[in-house]
Amino acid sequence: xxxxxxxxxxxxxxxxxxxxxxxxxxxxxxxxxxxxxxxxxxxxxxxxxxxxxxxxxxxxxxxxxxxxxxxxxxxxxxxxxxxxxxxxxxxxxxxxxxxxxxxxxxxxxxxxxxxxxxxxxxxxxxxxxxxxxxxxxxxxxxxxxxxxxxxxxxxxxxxxxxxxxxxxxxxxxxxxxxxxxxxxxxxxxxxxxxxxxxxxxxxxxxxxxxxxxxxxxxxxxxxxxxxxxxxxxxxxxxxxxxxxxxxxxxxxxxxxxxxxxxxxxxxxxxxxxxxxxxxxxxxxxxxxxxxxxxxxxxxxxxxxxxxxxxxxxxxxxxxxxxxxxxxxxxxxxxxxxxxxxx
Amino acid sequence: xxxxxxxxxxxxxxxxxxxxxxxxxxxxxxxxxxxxxxxxxxxxxxxxxxxxxxxxxxxxxxxxxxxxxxxxxxxxxxxxxxxxxxxxxxxxxxxxxxxxxxxxxxxxxxxxxxxxxxxxxxxxxxxxxxxxxxxxxxxxxxxxxxxxxxxxxxxxxxxxxxxxxxxxxxxxxxxxxxxxxxxxxxxxxxxxxxxxxxxxxxxxxxxxxxxxxxxxxxxxxxxxxxxxxxxxxxxxxxxxxxxxxxxxxxxxxxxxxxxxxxxxxxxxxxxxxxxxxxxxxxxxxxxxxxxxxxxxxxxxxxxxxxxxxxxxxxxxxxxxxxxxxxxxxxxxxxxxxxxxxxxxxxxxxxxxxxxxxxxxxxxxxxxxxxxxxxxxxxxxxxxxxxxxxxxxxxxxxxxxxxxxxxxxxxxxxxxxxx
Numbered sequence: 084x085x086x087x088x089x090x091x092x093x094x095x096x097x098x099x100x101x102x103x104x105x106x107x108x109x110x111x112x113x114x115x116x117x118x119x120x121x122x123x124x125x126x127x128x129x130x131x132x133x134x135x136x137x138x139x140x141x142x143x144x145x146x147x148x149x150x151x152x153x154x155x156x157x158x159x160x161x162x163x164x165x166x167x168x169x170x171x172x173x174x175x176x177x178x179x180x181x182x183x184x185x186x187x188x189x190x191x192x193x194x195x196x197x198x199x200x201x202x203x204x205x206x207x208x209x210x211x212x213x214x215x216x217x218x219x220x221x222x223x224x225x226x227x228x229x230x231x232x233x234x235x236x237x238x239x240x241x242x243x244x245x246x247x248x249x250x251x252x253x254x255x256x257x258x259x260x261x262x263x264x265x266x267x268x269x270x271x272x273x274x275x276x277x278x279x280x281x282x283x284x285x286x287x288x289x290x291x292x293x294x295x296x297x298x299x300x301x302x303x304x305x306x307x308x309x310x311x312x313x314x315x316x317x318x319x320x321x322x323x324x325x326x327x328x329x330x331x332x333x334x335x336x337x338x339x340x341x342x343x344x345x346x347x348x349x350x351x352x353x354x355x356x357x358x359x360x361x362x363x364x365x366x367x368x369x370x371x372x373x374x375x376x377x378x379x380x381x382x383x384x385x386x387x388x389x390x391x392x393x394x395x396x397x398x399x400x401x402x403x404x405x406x407x408x409x410x411x412x413x414x415x416x417x418x419x420x421x422x423x424x425x
Numbered sequence: 426x427x428x429x430x431x432x433x434x435x436x437x438x439x440x441x442x443x444x445x446x447x448x449x450x451x452x453x454x455x456x457x458x459x460x461x462x463x464x465x466x467x468x469x470x471x472x473x474x475x476x477x478x479x480x481x482x483x484x485x486x487x488x489x490x491x492x493x494x495x496x497x498x499x500x501x502x503x504x505x506x507x508x509x510x511x512x513x514x515x516x517x518x519x520x521x522x523x524x525x526x527x528x529x530x531x532x533x534x535x536x537x538x539x540x541x542x543x544x545x546x547x548x549x550x551x552x553x554x555x556x557x558x559x560x561x562x563x564x565x566x567x568x569x570x571x572x573x574x575x576x577x578x579x580x581x582x583x584x585x586x587x588x589x590x591x592x593x594x595x596x597x598x599x600x601x602x603x604x605x606x607x608x609x610x611x612x613x614x615x616x617x618x619x620x621x622x623x624x625x626x627x628x629x630x631x632x633x634x635x636x637x638x639x640x641x642x643x644x645x646x647x648x649x650x651x652x653x654x655x656x657x658x659x660x661x662x663x664x665x666x667x668x669x670x671x672x673x674x675x676x677x678x679x680x681x682x683x684x685x686x687x688x689x690x691x692x693x694x695x696x697x698x699x700x701x702x703x704x705x706x707x708x709x710x711x712x713x714x715x716x717x718x719x720x721x722x723x724x725x726x727x728x729x730x731x732x733x734x735x736x737x738x739x740x741x742x743x744x745x746x747x748x749x750x751x752x753x754x755x756x757x758x759x760x761x762x763x764x765x766x767x768x769x770x771x772x773x774x775x776x777x778x779x780x781x782x783x784x785x786x787x788x789x790x791x792x793x794x795x796x797x798x799x800x801x802x803x804x805x806x807x808x809x810x811x812x813x814x815x816x817x818x819x820x821x822x823x824x825x826x827x828x829x830x831x832x833x834x835x836x837x838x839x840x841x842x843x
Contacts, residue, residue: 159842161497187826190833193662196821258599258655274599279655281819366661369819373661381662385490389497390841 147402153395161391173396194397196370197378200285204374205353208289212349213342216297220304221334234305238298248295249362253278256287256363278364281371288360288372295359296352300345307341308334339419347412354405375401448478448732451492451502453485453719456688458554458753465749469739476732486665496724503727504736506554510541510720512804517541517550518723523734524549530741533760539799541720551722552741555755558783558790559613559683559714560705561585562690564592566698567678571595575701582614582642582706586651589679602646602679603653603668606660606815608807610681613715615639616793617708622806623793629802629839631832635710640814640824647818653677658819663808672700679703683714684783688754691776702779704786713791717798718758756783802839809834 119127149163154173156166181188186195223234240248255261256277266272277283311334319329335342357376360366366373366381375397383394450466452459459482466478481502483491488507495501496516507513521527527549531538534552542548568575571592576584589601604610612620619635632640646652656668672680673693690700705714721740723733739745743761750757751770757763769777797803809831817827 157841159497161494162499187822192830276655279658365659365664365666367815367819368658369816369821370661371819371821377661384494385662385664389493 245358519548553758
């Protein structure tokens, strides 16, 4: 009896596992061939895209269209047939301001407070997140002891539900929380109300969101770092290039495509900030950490007398800002690609 | 084709059978009432094996924030325990054809029937599981230790603030007084200072001097560290926040909340410290608390109105209402139950004394306060109050701007709702 080689055993196993797939492919092969005869090759491409397009239409396009329609209606009813057409009234209410730099002069001041808070959040959180993610990726890319463990540690918060993240940090930062206890035990500091102090609540919102998401972005950058050919670094080392010059002249330029992806994703996510901050601060103190999504949520759903039309109009305006931001990012990305090709 | 049709009919019949007899109750608890209801429903299902009652225990914020959205979409539970009774009254089922004796309901629950039906309607939509009154609680142990006498029933808000401050300073307690983050909770003191929310045409009146006076005082207390600022600034918008846990933990000398906290305190404070209910402090115009309570209402989108009627009949019946009140330590709404002696199931003398205080305080409830639970625009007013006063407390709005915004918000809500 011949001894079975590992490769033949593996190919047998693969064959056995693929058998049902082949059987199913055989069943659908005939009708698909018939369909191809009727539609041609281009038609088949459309046919295979159809499920994806159907999902996109049902879950993205239709809600988007409905949102636009809702934004042009008034009243507190949910169903469209019970709502009255008000044209651009909701938009004009949102945009009715004496000065856009002073929310107090706006008819819907809370929208502009939320917009301003979101803008500040994006301006501060995104660059900080990029730096922290880059540093984390650079550290994790080095030859560390237990490197996989450290990678898992940094990625772990990404796996947590935003509600859990918010609750954990609230437990740490509340008046009788872990941080105050540690400060009292170590330096005898009196308890501080971190989450009801405007500065610290804003800082906590930024810090917690970075903590929660940095692992994901660091992973993208880490993949980019590992894709940079080693021989470039070896050549630089042979030339005696300083490490800082290696970073600015080799690592950063070659990592730029990944950094752009991270920037776009982080920017979009920052504009959409809501869940963990909502659980952490509730939008307070006052409205200092109330961001656009919370404004939309409370206006449309959470307040006792809801205004879905106003919420829809606010979400359309926010969507437009996101579209503009994405187009700018794409423009920069394409310009960089062209430069790279030259 | 015939087989297909038959199987479709059979399947739809089966699904109808699955729905019949199912009654879903959305319930929130302040104390032990969820457990009491579970027990009562267990007994009901034993006597009515064809009806399956499911209780969804949810948080109060779910009732306030998610139930209205479900109802607006024509969905929701069959029965719900709700405090926002009037504003949602278009969603309640008229139980009249589904209950055994409509006269019994009118005789015993008629006093609050208007709170839970649209204006001008005579529908029977549910009953109050308890009636409540806002009022204060003092940490007696802290007052005694500080040697500060507890202010009497005629004491003003200023007297209470001064006494609570003395206690907090003496006992190193972080907060002299606390008020829940709620427009309803602000309203009793505001009325005591002369506020009246209802204009001559029944629509919301602009915030008057009485309301402004108390809000000015309250914001000042927050800035001076007399009132617990954290409760009011800990959220944006209309989110409800209670200071009950801080009172339970001995962090507050004087807490203004309401009678529904009694069972909560009985359970959680135990013998950690002595506490007393104090009624509502006085303002220049009155010494009123705000009446209210939670009602159990049937939802008109139910598929089983007859079964819902049976469940409601059972829970509203005199012996069950009496047992519910005695076990939950709630003040009952049922007239027949109130007329008889109640044997509240507690050995805690503080609880009995507190219940007595709230019953006697109800005599000083002002007519303006009594109108609000059945007034359509109460929630529009409360929402504007809580949202803008908390911004003033956080220092984001001046008092004048907050008053203007309160009027604008209410006007906008009225406009949207019409």
